[in-house]
Amino acid sequence: MIVELGHFALVLAALVAIVQMTVPMVGAARRWPGWMAVAEPLATLQFLLVAASFAALTYAFVTSDFSLRLVVLNSHTLKPMLYKVSGVWGNHEGSMLLWVLILALFGACAAWFGGNLTPTLRARVLAVQASISVAFYGFILFTSNPFLRVAEPFPMNGEDLNPLLQDPGLAFHPPFLYLGYVGLSMAFSFAVAALIEGKVDAAWGRWVRPWTLAAWLFLTIGIGLGSWWAYYELGWGGFWFWDPVENASFMPWLLAAALLHSAIVVEKREALKSWTILLAILAFGFSLIGTFLVRSGVITSVHAFANDPERGVYILAILAVFMGGALSLYAARASAMEAKGVFGLVSRESALVFNNVLLAVAAFVVFVGTIWPLVAEMAFGRKLSVGAPFFDAAFTPFMVLLTLALPIGAMLPWKRGNLKRTLQPLWGVLVLALAGAALIWTLQTGRSMLAPIGFALAFWVTGGALVDLWKRTGRGDMSSRFRRLRNLPGADWGKAISHSGLAVTLFGIAGLTAWESEDIRVAQIGDRFEHAGYEIELQDVSRVPGPNYVSTMATMAVYQNGREVAVLTPEKRDYPVAQMPTSEAGIDNGFLRDVYLVIGDPQADGGWAIRTYIKPFANWIWAGCIIMGLGGVFSLSDRRYRVAAGARKRRSAATGVPAE
Incomplete structure (x- = not known):
């Protein structure tokens, strides 16, 4: 009975999502407040229904209900309770239910915490988010129903969960990864809603940043957990294999990092609007590409969930509709996103553009290496393998350039800067970094440059982050500067901590690779x-x-x-x-x-x-991931994300001008 209720709740959630997709969108176009207002309760109702459906499936796994096909294929009575629960998402159908649960959760959060948004933008964001849900409800109900029964007589026991997934690291890895994957749908929804309105401004940049930051944070944790699991569980001693499914999560992470930095320029200077919108579309697009790679059977991986071409075609159709529609809308509205901010070649804006180019091209390199074997087989009939040597050689130079530019770009002023003046407080860090690299080169038994270069880059980034924080305290005696340091905004601390975490991870990788x-x-x-x-x-x-x-x-x-x-x-x-x-x-x-x-x-x-x-x-590799995640938490704690749009709304109310 509980299983049937879960199935029924899933169908109802799909129907609610259809209403949420259409009514608020029409209301926003017509400026009908009542129609726009239904988006918020519908988003909450949709989430509650999907949560009930997911709870019903979890109940079936916990109680070992072997009348359910999914439980038979992925559970066993002797399995520890943790893996009975993680078995819910340790398969294709259950993981897709988790996907739509998180999708509905993000939509509900936008409804609960989006009071600072203008009514039309909020309605359109929730409608676009619901349209994504509708597509995946259709995918689940028509191709991947988790509530299918088996014919009587029911089996006395199940076939057990994949043993590789019976591990604490893999129990928590998928939920965090999905929170990141699916979280990028919010950036996509904001981008499409802004395109429909034809308006991208500083407030939009400030609204989209926390959602992107949350997705990036969860992706960081999820990727770190997956790497840690591969290290201690598979027995081969590595932490990253450039597996296609590993790459499928890494590409959105790179684009989300680029989007975070690009949105800063929109918020501070109202520049790079078109590029930021494009990044928001592409970041979620690569999440859908990752879903296709994992669930279509076009690749072979220890991480892959399904090998059903029919499912792959459906996901490919979802990708084509949403990416094709969003990019067509982007092309039609590009002229309306005129940048207001003008900046010089030496400025923080230019540094962030350089950062974006490096991250985007690095993501493209990983994408080409990931799909090239598939393209070669389809187009030329040749079976090729693109392994670690290609990725190491093609990807590493971009990361080296990125780490070299990070401290300088973070300290450059907006609009126009002086490179000599910016570098002045960093010379000491540079000298110490080079001296440390020379010492390591002298002491190490081998003559590999990897470890000395890794140390120099890590020290350069970490030292630059500390110098940047200290310079933000201004001038005065030490006690007053330390007091101002403690009171710096969370975003400033978050940036420094995240950059330092990246440095720690890079040195861990360099040291392990050079000296193991x-x-x-x-x-x-x-x-x-x-x-x-x-x-x-x-x-x-x-x-x-x-x-x-x-x-x-x-x-x-x-x-x-x-x-x-x-x-x-x-x-x-x-x-x-x-x-x-x-x-x-x-x-x-x-x-x-x-x-x-x-x-x-x-x-x-x-x-x-x-x-x-x-x-x-x-x-140090995973410690760096933890530090990066901690930096994301500090940035999310910055109260400016919560009050700026509200202040704008209050000013609009005071002047009698609608905040649209």
């Missing part, structure tokens, strides 16, 4: 071997039963200078229901390095295959 070491050997129980200053002893290998798996678990002691520093238990798990093995690395995490051990297959002589990695600065 690997050892592969066969060891007998009781053997002790040395690697990179550590001694590893294989003490025991045993069979250990788990909740829904059987583990081959090794006990391995790690020694340094004759002292035991860790006892690790790498595993090789076998899931009998899913008939799939997984590796669980044993990792001794440290501030400066990780000791990473993997147990392999038994050998004919009774030994065991052992892989040992020493990974310097591995945890």
